Amino acid sequence: MGTVGLFDSGVGGLTVARAIRRRLPGADLLYLGDTARFPYGPRPAAQVEEFTRQGVTFLHAAGASRVVVACNTATVAGLPEAAGASVPVWGVVKAGALPAVRATRNGRVLLLATQLTVDSGAHARLAAEVNPRVVIVGRSAPDLVRLVEEGRLAGEATREAVRAHARAVREAGADTLILGSTHIAALDELFREILGETVTVVDPATELAERLARVESGEGAGSWRLCVTGEPMAFRRAAEAVLGQGLPPPERVRLE
Numbered sequence: 001m002g003t004v005g006l007f008d009s010g011v012g013g014l015t016v017a018r019a020i021r022r023r024l025p026g027a028d029l030l031y032l033g034d035t036a037r038f039p040y041g042p043r044p045a046a047q048v049e050e051f052t053r054q055g056v057t058f059l060h061a062a063g064a065s066r067v068v069v070a071c072n073t074a075t076v077a078g079l080p081e082a083a084g085a086s087v088p089v090w091g092v093v094k095a096g097a098l099p100a101v102r103a104t105r106n107g108r109v110l111l112l113a114t115q116l117t118v119d120s121g122a123h124a125r126l127a128a129e130v131n132p133r134v135v136i137v138g139r140s141a142p143d144l145v146r147l148v149e150e151g152r153l154a155g156e157a158t159r160e161a162v163r164a165h166a167r168a169v170r171e172a173g174a175d176t177l178i179l180g181s182t183h184i185a186a187l188d189e190l191f192r193e194i195l196g197e198t199v200t201v202v203d204p205a206t207e208l209a210e211r212l213a214r215v216e217s218g219e220g221a222g223s224w225r226l227c228v229t230g231e232p233m234a235f236r237r238a239a240e241a242v243l244g245q246g247l248p249p250p251e252r253v254r255l256e
């Protein structure tokens with residue numbers, strides 16, 4: 001199989017890389033975090049669309065034969081436009097919305113995401129195509145996105161922030177939670193622990209890795225290459241918090 005390129009504003013897309021690595025251990029992965037321009041969530045959609053186009057172009061030029069836009073915000077702003085590229089480009093929104101529609105029993109789903117993703121209504125549109133009775137309540141969580149980008153996956157401040165969002169899940173009467181930002185998906189275990197078994201927690205990375213395994217053999221060298229547009233050492237620390245040790249040093253690159 002060829003190299004799979006992954007694009008995100010920071011470390012969030014590593015949650016997608018993690019799921020792909022588990023499902024296809026031999027996959028060769030090329031990761032690009034546009035950390036110099038993190039966060040994307042508060043930006044205008046047109047700007048994120050342009051950044052996404054640049055990221056996809058970079059990954060293609062650097063040898064990716066398939067690109068996963070491993071960022072919900074970039075997916076809602078940048079696809080299908082970036083899909084005009086000459087390599088297949090996949091987003092992560094469908095991989096969150098569809099499993100949530102399948103999982104909910106009471107028809108109420110909470111979406112935790114960036115403001116741009118919530119405002120786009122993309123998850124709700126996809127859900128309505130499958131089951132119009134499912135209600136998706138959007139809630140933005142820039143605090144969680146920032147904590148993860150800083151590599152703060154544990155600790156009392158993070159637990160307290162997760163508890164506050166978990167309360168909102170219950171207040172919304174939702175029985176299903178979409179971790180609708182790849183950053184927030186790095187807190188999946190904490191959400192599962194705090195919410196308990198009555199709420200289904202959906203990490204889009206799981207479905208995405210399954211879909212990828214249907215079209216890719218996974219017969220590569222299991223290599224990694226990490227590229228960032230910002231400071232490599234800060235990224236490395238946060239990346240190790242998400243994925244553990246053993247990653248190659250990130251390279252600094254420029255996007256245009």
Ligand code: DGL
Pocket residue numbers: 008009010012013038039040041042070071072073074114117145180181182183
């Ligand atoms: N990882 C991005 C996502 O999935 C959000 C982070 C950001 O705001 O840049 O939406």
